[in-house]
Amino acid sequence: xxxxxxxxxxxxxxxxxxxxxxxxxxxxxxxxxxxxxxxxxxxxxxxxxxxxxxxxxxxxxxxxxxxxxxxxxxxxxxxxxxxxxxxxxxxxxxxxxxxxxxxxxxxxxxxxxxxxxxxxxxxxxxxxxxxxxxxxxxxxxxxxxxxxxxxxxxxxxxxxxxxxxxxxxxxxxxxxxxxxxxxxxxxxxxxxxxxxxxxxxxxxxxxxxxxxxxxxxxxxxxxxxxxxxxxxxxxxxxxxxxxxxxxxxxxxxxxxxxxxxxxxxxxxxxxxxxxxxxxxxxxxxxxxxxxxxxxxxxxxxxxxxxxxxxxxxxxxxxxxxxxxxxxxxxxxxxxxxxxxxxxxxxxxxxxxxxxxxxxxxxxxxxxxxxxxxxxxxxxxxxxxxxxxxxxxxxxxxxxxxxxxxxxxxxxxxxxxxxxxxxxxxxxxxxxxxxxxxxxxxxxxxxxxxxxxxxxxxxxxxxxxxxxxxxxxxxxxxxxxxxxxxxxxxxxxxxxxxxxxxxxxxxxxxxxxxxxxxxxxxxxxxxxxxxxxxxxxxxxxxxxxxxxxxxxxxxxxxxxxxxxxxxxxxxxxxxxxxxxxxxxxxxxxxxxxxxxxxxxxxxxxxxxxxxxxxxxxxxxxxxxxxxxxxxxxxxxxxxxxxxxxxxxxxxxxxxxxxxxxxxxxxxxxxxxxxxxxxxxxxxxxxxxxxxxxxxxxxxxxxxxxxxxxxxxxxxxxxxxxxxxxxxxxxxxxxxxxxxxxxxxxxxxxxxxxxxxxxxxxxxxxxxxxxxxxxxxxxxxxxxxxxxxxxxx
Amino acid sequence: xxxxxxxxxxxxxxxxxxxxxxxxxxxxxxxxxxxxxxxxxxxxxxxxxxxxxxxxxxxxxxxxxxxxxxxxxxxxxxxxxxxxxxxxxxxxxxxxxxxxxxxxxxxxxxxxxxxxxxxxxxxxxxxxxxxxxxxxxxxxxx
Numbered sequence: 001x002x003x004x005x006x007x008x009x010x011x012x013x014x015x016x017x018x019x020x021x022x023x024x025x026x027x028x029x030x031x032x033x034x035x036x037x038x039x040x041x042x043x044x045x046x047x048x049x050x051x052x053x054x055x056x057x058x059x060x061x062x063x064x065x066x067x068x069x070x071x072x073x074x075x076x077x078x079x080x081x082x083x084x085x086x087x088x089x090x091x092x093x094x095x096x097x098x099x100x101x102x103x104x105x106x107x108x109x110x111x112x113x114x115x116x117x118x119x120x121x122x123x124x125x126x127x128x129x130x131x132x133x134x135x136x137x138x139x140x141x142x143x144x145x146x147x148x149x150x151x152x153x154x155x156x157x158x159x160x161x162x163x164x165x166x167x168x169x170x171x172x173x174x175x176x177x178x179x180x181x182x183x184x185x186x187x188x189x190x191x192x193x194x195x196x197x198x199x200x201x202x203x204x205x206x207x208x209x210x211x212x213x214x215x216x217x218x219x220x221x222x223x224x225x226x227x228x229x230x231x232x233x234x235x236x237x238x239x240x241x242x243x244x245x246x247x248x249x250x251x252x253x254x255x256x257x258x259x260x261x262x263x264x265x266x267x268x269x270x271x272x273x274x275x276x277x278x279x280x281x282x283x284x285x286x287x288x289x290x291x292x293x294x295x296x297x298x299x300x301x302x303x304x305x306x307x308x309x310x311x312x313x314x315x316x317x318x319x320x321x322x323x324x325x326x327x328x329x330x331x332x333x334x335x336x337x338x339x340x341x342x343x344x345x346x347x348x349x350x351x352x353x354x355x356x357x358x359x360x361x362x363x364x365x366x367x368x369x370x371x372x373x374x375x376x377x378x379x380x381x382x383x384x385x386x387x388x389x390x391x392x393x394x395x396x397x398x399x400x401x402x403x404x405x406x407x408x409x410x411x412x413x414x415x416x417x418x419x420x421x422x423x424x425x426x427x428x429x430x431x432x433x434x435x436x437x438x439x440x441x442x443x444x445x446x447x448x449x450x451x452x453x454x455x456x457x458x459x460x461x462x463x464x465x466x467x468x469x470x471x472x473x474x475x476x477x478x479x480x481x482x483x484x485x486x487x488x489x490x491x492x493x494x495x496x497x498x499x500x501x502x503x504x505x506x507x508x509x510x511x512x513x514x515x516x517x518x519x520x521x522x523x524x525x526x527x528x529x530x531x532x533x534x535x536x537x538x539x540x541x542x543x544x545x546x547x548x549x550x551x552x553x554x555x556x557x558x559x560x561x562x563x564x565x566x567x568x569x570x571x572x573x574x575x576x577x578x579x580x581x582x583x584x585x586x587x588x589x590x591x592x593x594x595x596x597x598x599x600x601x602x603x604x605x606x607x608x609x610x611x612x613x614x615x616x617x618x619x620x621x622x623x624x625x626x627x628x629x630x631x632x633x634x635x636x637x638x639x640x641x642x643x644x645x646x647x648x649x650x651x652x653x654x655x656x657x658x659x660x661x662x663x664x665x666x667x668x669x670x671x672x673x674x675x676x677x678x679x680x681x682x683x684x685x686x687x688x689x690x691x692x693x694x695x696x697x698x699x700x701x702x703x704x705x706x707x708x709x710x711x712x713x714x715x716x717x718x719x720x721x722x723x724x725x726x727x728x729x730x731x732x733x734x735x736x737x738x739x740x741x742x743x744x745x746x747x748x749x750x751x752x753x754x755x756x757x758x759x760x761x762x763x764x765x766x767x768x769x770x771x772x773x774x775x776x777x778x779x780x781x782x783x784x785x786x787x788x789x790x791x
Numbered sequence: 792x793x794x795x796x797x798x799x800x801x802x803x804x805x806x807x808x809x810x811x812x813x814x815x816x817x818x819x820x821x822x823x824x825x826x827x828x829x830x831x832x833x834x835x836x837x838x839x840x841x842x843x844x845x846x847x848x849x850x851x852x853x854x855x856x857x858x859x860x861x862x863x864x865x866x867x868x869x870x871x872x873x874x875x876x877x878x879x880x881x882x883x884x885x886x887x888x889x890x891x892x893x894x895x896x897x898x899x900x901x902x903x904x905x906x907x908x909x910x911x912x913x914x915x916x917x918x919x920x921x922x923x924x925x926x927x928x929x930x931x932x933x
Binding site for chain 2: 144247293516542544
């Protein structure tokens with residue numbers, strides 16, 4: 001066989017251009033021009049040009065520069081930990097005298113520092129405390145108690161001793177609630193309420209404990225709130241819901257009963273950033289109490305690099321400033337925090353150690369006994385590898401709310417900006433849960449179920465709109481929304497119509513009670529009950545406690561579901577039932593599925609080829625014969641190769657090649673083995689030329705010679721999924737050449753680095769198991785008369 | 792309410808101690824049914840949290856070692872009595888540069904004490920007034 005029969009260069013050029021096009025789509029035009037200037041032709045190792053095209057190169061990285069705030073930890077002006085208590089009050093803290101305390105210092109010293117514990121806690125060497133954090137024998141409660149006596153600099157100093165793995169482990173041990181959960185964004189580019197309702201119901205079906213919406217146009221807040229609140233009532237009760245909007249309006253919407261939690265109350269690590277954010281610790285604490293006074297669950301938000309973005313970092317490190325934010329939040333008396341970079345995560349990720357710092361600040365949060373909605377939120381990279389790496393520690397450690405949140409809608413519909421994970425990557429997340437047997441709070445949903453809940457949600461919203469006289473929703477709108485993946489595909493409300501609906505809701509003072517009544521009147525009893533359940537949570541306030549979510553109609557929190565990790569066998573463990581849910585991703589193969597899918601090909605194959613058993617195969621004497629040794633299930637259980645070729649066509653191609661090489665083909669079915677090497681060697685031993693071909697039903701083939709050791713063959717074609725009929729023809733011709741004592745050019749089946757194992761090995765193993773089950777020791781090879789019926 | 796303060800063992804109150812919970816209108820949790828909502832017997836006001844419930848949650852938080860959370864719930868208990876416009880008005884006053892002098896905050900504190908009996912919140916505002924003055928937050932912002 002000659003070179004050039006095989007399409008390797010063509011495949012290479014197609015794949016390369018596909019990659020190039022994809023990446024250029026992401027690049028800005030000047031970046032593309034710059035890279036053109038560095039195209040091959042100059043004196044450059046071309047690997048760099050290839051690296052230029054990777055999505056990673058869209059990420060920008062910053063030099064470590066502590067004086068200008070670009071430091072994950074160890075900032076130029078980070079203070080050494082210190083605390084002096086006089087008369088039960090802090091006389092100085094982290095190098096600042098009480099008389100010079102800024103607002104944040106004052107608030108932390110006044111409300112966070114517990115003078116009873118401070119002396120003991122501050123006296124412990126930071127390295128010792130760091131070791132306690134990763135010591136499974138030191139209970140969480142002991143460490144939480146110590147944190148109450150530690151200053152921001154001390155907390156930062158301790159966690160700075162931990163490497164990334166230790167941080168993840170300590171996080172797992174220190175988080176407040178045992179059962180992990182997740183939060184999702186439900187938004188769209190048109191603020192279309194009908195799509196919001198369908199997407200909220202879908203998010204609930206996937207298992208999100210909290211869903212959060214926001215708007216492209218701020219006046220649409222009431223419409224967004226009502227639509228999500230109604231959609232989230234489909235399927236099960238208890239998914240908490242938030243509408244992120246302007247402070248005053250958000251509280252109004254909460255008081256109208258549409259929302260059940262809030263997390264937009266941001267705090268900052270420097271006074272100037274705080275004031276630029278138009279607040280003070282006292283105004284924020286006032287808001288925190290205001291939410292609680294209305295029975296609404298609330299957490300603050302803070303995250304690395306906010307101060308750097310706002311220009312007031314005081315030459316302090318990301319970790320130290322965030323430690324201040326977190327102490328402040330505990331001081332304010334909020335139950336929890338959304339932290340881990342949040343909007344600053346992309347910037348934090350540009351500095352050395354920035355991603356580790358994001359983990360470290362999450363650890364400080366849970367160490368301070370705060371509920372932690374742990375970021376994994378703003379998309380911090382264009383690189384899928386960096387994104388997967390970012391989520392993993394939290395997935396395996398567990399978190400109160402792993403993402404804050406996960407984009408349940410396509411990235412372009414995410415009005416918060418794209419999340420680390422969006423709808424596009426939903427199935428990747430579900431598979432990661434299954435891979436690591438880790439509970440990320442989500443559960444696979446069948447195609448039928450998604451259609452059911454989406455249909456139900458649009459019907460429910462249409463009924464509410466009609467009953468309250470808000471707008472008419474017709475069948476075409478419903479149908480387009482139910483089937484749409486994103487707002488590009490919907491024929492529904494425009495942003496202007498959404499604004500009109502929103503104004504009507506606000507002006508008419510519609511509350512959740514009106515919605516519940518409308519649902520009841522229209523016969524949507526289940527959704528009415530689910531919505532009432534959520535509003536009723538306010539009366540007892542149980543869900544205001546730390547880390548509260550609702551599971552199976554019950555409030556669980558750090559109080560009745562505390563994380564009491566003390567090593568293997570303790571803490572959160574995936575139950576058998578939950579494990580079955582995590583495993584239940586779609587399209588999984590089993591033996592029956594393989595046999596069922598093969599059976600579909602049987603009728604067509606029977607029109608192409610007939611095999612007739614002729615009794616025990618004799619040893620040949622024709623020196624120009626090549627024996628093709630077929631596997632036990634070849635053409636009887638399995639009818640096509642992994643590449644999808646009909647086995648009849650494969651045999652025909654082999655025979656053609658052998659005959660073109662001047663030899664003849666003889667077919668023998670092996671019944672004692674299904675192994676490629678032994679199929680080939682057994683065939684070779686029966687062959688008059690001493691050359692045989694072993695051929696498995698899945699298409700793997702070998703050329704063998706009778707005197708060789710089993711696994712030392714002449715040529716092996718192990719990549720069945722990419723082995724084409726031309727390759728089999730070439731293989732036949734080469735076998736004939738070997739039979740004649742020639743030395744042919746080996747046939748090369750070119751790969752482009754596809755993950756063949758990932759794509760095929762589950763099916764390979766199942767097919768092989770089917771074949772080995774038929775094989776039986778001692779059964780003789782059988783001569784087979786093959787008739788090609790298409791000739 | 793029994794004289795013994797509740798603790799973590801009484802949580803969740805809705806399940807463990809529903810006897811301790813009633814709505815602003817005096818309804819028990821069991822009374823807050825869908826039918827009652829449909830009949831108009833239960834209003835949004837009945838679905839608000841009460842000062843008593845917040846104080847009970849403060850007790851539970853304190854028992855769980857969360858003193859600052861308990862204090863927040865106690866502030867919130869006082870705030871349940873403060874109407875929404877007043878809450879937003881004082882929030883606005885606490886933002887940087889809104890109050891032009893210490894006195895404005897002290898007057899608001901006096902009002903909280905006088906009209907709503909909100910001692911803790913009043914003290915909180917007084918404290919803010921002192922710090923704002925020391926940190927120069929009463930200056931005019933463009």
